[in-house]
Amino acid sequence: MEMATGNGSKELVLATMAMVAVEFSLVLSTILLKAASLKQMSFFIFTAYCYILGSFVFFLLASFFKRKTVLPPSKFPLFSRIFLLALLGFSAQMLVCKALEISSPTLASANNNLMPAFTFILAVFFRMEKVAFRNSSTQAKIIGTIASIFGAFVIVFYKGPKVISSFSSLSSLSSSPSSDLLQRPSNWIIGGFLLTIATLLTSFLYIIQSQIMKIYPEEITVNFFYNLFGTIISLPICLLAEPNLSSWKLTSTLAVVAVFYSGLLGLSFTSLTHMWGVRLKGPVFVASFKPIQIVIALVMSAIFFGEAVFLGRY
Template sequence: LACRKNDSKISVPILRNVFFLGLLGAVLGRTLFYAGLEHTSPAFASALANLIPSITVILAVLCRMEKLQISKRSSQAKILGTIVAFAGATLMILYKGIALISLHNHHSHQSANSSKVFLDKDSIKGSLMLGVSYISLSAFFILQTITIKMYPAPITLTSLTCLSGTILSTIMTAILDHKASSWKLSWNITLLAPIYSGVVIFGITVYLQTLAIRQKGPVFMTAFRPLATVIVAITGLFLLGDALYFGGVIGAMMIILGLYATLWGKQREKAEKLSEQTMSVEGTEIKQEK
């Protein structure tokens, strides 16, 4: 209904933002993520992804979307919540401890070495790629917030963003990879993976993120990012037979506490703004009466 009532027209600034959304989200964000994942591991990439809320907070403050006043409890809660959630997610990856829940009596060698520390050149290069990818995704969320205010049509904006990302990714791939075999798709995971990525990640996910950002802002939306590490741990328990370790349980509790602290800080900040607005209105009315 909101989209049907949208009277905004697509202008040059909006098309410019759509171009950069495709560049930040698809080309830099996802491509560098896959490249970094190739040189590291899913566990390491999952832990490092919890930098996104912290980076988003920093970018939001620099863009004046968020205010951090250290003297206020709301700002202290947001900072503390971000740090605690990141620490909890990192703990889940780097520390296992004893196995509390296990559906199998033995684990694969790959699972046992999932918290391995990377020191070789390829892993350092992969870590840098992941870092740039997460910075790009954080910038993507900030620009997405700006653009949805300029053009309040989430479905259309999502479609344009996906189209921009597709065109830019195709051009980049054609330049970097000339092999025809790289473009060949078979009736297996090589076909399922792109379809899933296009429909779920770039279609449904980007649309839902746009709605959340439009209502609550980029910091609120990215505050839920650390929950992905918890979901990965639970999914691995039931689908892959990975054990649930003591470190994972403690880390999950820290993530939940950090998430709660961040959301509490956002809610308190909203209440403080409403209180200030109410006092301002009352002060204006008193002056008019005098």
């Protein structure tokens, strides 16, 4: 019994470390995407390349680990859910990309405060979470849900005072091209609205991931089909949005780094770890780490870009 408890503790520590690492990876990916977009890289092209590279990564992983894809007898429930997963993922990615275009990576990270709330509500609705009001765990989740919703609304709608001034040692960035990343967005509220819808779709995505893991608990194979379906969905749409094939050439170093980091490491690592976490601890556990992103984003923006920190929006 003690050994089982010890294994459970190690599993929880490992899962926690993995989730925190994922949030760091996502913040960096978001910052790179925003920076590359300022160099005229299309979000449509970025998304299509990420799905293509993701398919390649998971095909290699499946081949390397010599996975035997023993599919369940009834394949439709599995593949229909993976296709829905890819559709939700693509839709959420498009909304995030558009929101980044008119707002900032800090807002994108801050809006993730809503994800634990949305995921918990959906998990209760789909009977994945039991609500016992006298249970301390349920009480903590309800308080966390209310706090996360309140925090997200403060960030989007409240124009608060400056909490930390920009670092004077990095003030030289204000005259550099990279300082465009720090320009105050003019469509903060619209960006927040788009990000809220994307967050809701991502919460649905976690719920569906949980269902898929019960049917077929093979993260690498599922992620291969997820990225393959994502490629099938995104490529025609992205080609219609960007019909000029010359624009698909990655001309800037920043665009190449953003695409290869996100496609080969950032988003692939994220989807694999999230699916593993959902199978291990459930969708609410995975979503509960999302608020860490705002802390990481603020620290990175303050240290590396000299950005001032405000209470609420700019």
